[in-house]
Amino acid sequence: MDFAYDAKTEELRARLLAFMDEHVYPAEAVLEQQLHDAADPWERQPILEELKTEARRQGLWNLFLPDSEHGAGLTNLQYAPLAEITGRSPHLAPEALNCAAPDTGNMEVLAMFGTDEQKKQWLQPLLDGEIRSAFCMTEPDVASSDATNIATRIERDGDDYVINGRKWWSSGAMNPNCAIFIVMGKTDPDPDADRHRQQSQILVPRGTPGITVKRAMHVFGYQDYAHGGHAEIEFKDVRVPASNLIAGEGEGFAIAQARLGPGRIHHCMRLIGMAERALELMCRRAASRVAFGKPIAAQGVVHEWIAESRVRIEQARLLVLKTAWLMDTVGNKGAHTEIQAIKIGTPLMAEWVIDKAIQAHGGAGVSQDFPLAELFAATRTLRIADGPDEVHRMSLAKRELKKYL
Structure with missing residues (x-):
């Protein structure tokens, strides 16, 4: 094991450290003031958009994705010291570089498991930073530390799936720019079925009828505006095309x-x-x-x-x-x-x-x-x-x- 940073990592570290000093740290107080003055603090604040534009101009963009077709093509070992640097300002730097959760995980899912159409419709706008996304897995009514407990129902009905259930801690969902939810739920309710093959994941556009974002969840009293918040969401007879399923039934x-x-x-x-x-x-x-x-x-x-x-x-x-x-x-x-x-x-x-x-x-x-x-x-x-x-x-x-x- 050799953990010395290679030349590419060192070059990116130098550029990222300079970006942090010149742009990110000075922006922390600006973001605080903009949130204080905003009529709607959930709206994207101008300073974030300025940082994203500058990061992309400098080539500090999508560093997390090892897939060189969609991301920077870095290994995990190369990305680790870069992610560490962004952690010094966790509410600004990751999003500025388009490396913020839950979008990172959702982009990885779409890159690994999405169809060509799903990638075109949702992955590319996420890679470009044009939209945000949410991941809807945790539920208030079951112990979600055991993911097989998830009870939200995803039921096939002809050419559609119908979704019913309640989620919370759906990160990113309070962001008005959040356009797509990845929802995990149960497609096979048979109690005798393999408990690790009962769940599926499906793409649900935010504007689909039957979705109600009920409230933002506080984190130790913080709203977590910079991350787009964490929402409690109700899905009631939400109908989406069967083609929105990711990978297949039982793959969730x-x-x-x-x-x-x-x-x-x-x-x-x-x-x-x-x-x-x-x-x-x-x-x-x-x-x-x-x-x-x-x-x-x-x-x-x-x-x-x-x-x-x-x-x-x-x-x-x-x-x-x-x-x-x-x-x-x-x-x-x-x-x-x-x-x-x-x-x-x-x-x-x-x-x-x-x-x-x-x-x-x-x-x-x-x-x-x-x-x-x-x-x-x-x-x-x-x-x-x-x-x-x-x-x-x-x-x-x-x-x-x-x-x-």
Whole structure:
């Protein structure tokens, strides 16, 4: 394993770091003001569109897709340090580069499983940043940590499918530019059927009759405007053409697993950037403030926080890079253990580092004057999103025990 950045990665890192310094970090305060002044904060704010235009002009666009036909053609190992950089400003940089969830996962699904017509109608506008999308999987009425529990019904009726059910945490759905939902539901209700072959995924255009976006879900009190929010949605007798089904009946669970593998590592890459931003803020704050007659940076407990933060970040980064390398060399299935390990460990690492940075800032740490509170909320949420810690621990333990049973 050689995790040294190759020449292409180094060149992209330099360009992206400059883009962050020149455009993204200065835009954070601008976005905050534009959201404050907006009549409808869900509308795309001008600063985001300016960043997207500039990123595309600089060739910093669709970096996440390894498919060179649709994306930048980077390996996971090449993309990892770039995603880490965008994680330093998670509410601006990923979308500016057209690398924001849930669009990334939805584009991957369409690239891998979509028909030519589905790609033309939905993938290309997503790749071009002309529209946004939502992924509708989690449900309020069942324990969605077990995806086979999903109860939303997708029923064949002649040349159509009819969808009935209720979803929530449908990321991106509050964005007015969200034009398409990928909905996961049950096409085979037979209780004796293979529980991993009962689900399917289908494309549902936003304006289809019977769709009601009931409310935006708050994340620790935040609306998460920059990500297009997270919606609760009701589907009542929603009718779409049978050609909107993705891959085929019973393929929904397999599609979800193919989608979540890259999504989980992308989150972990960005989490390292979030932790690095928090550590930088902690060091700057500790060096600039005096308490009890000496700089906060001279306090022993702060030394401990800073040193431990560096150790934890480096450990997590190495495991994420190993996982990216395995995904490139043996595939997602071969990297399954490591994907689960980073999904467990990286959010816990970032949560710990950000918590200590908040503590070093005192009251300022929980205020709107620093990004730490929002970073903490996002990090804590990722211990639930894409599978809660407990599910990954259970699966990982079973895999380890299998060697001895």
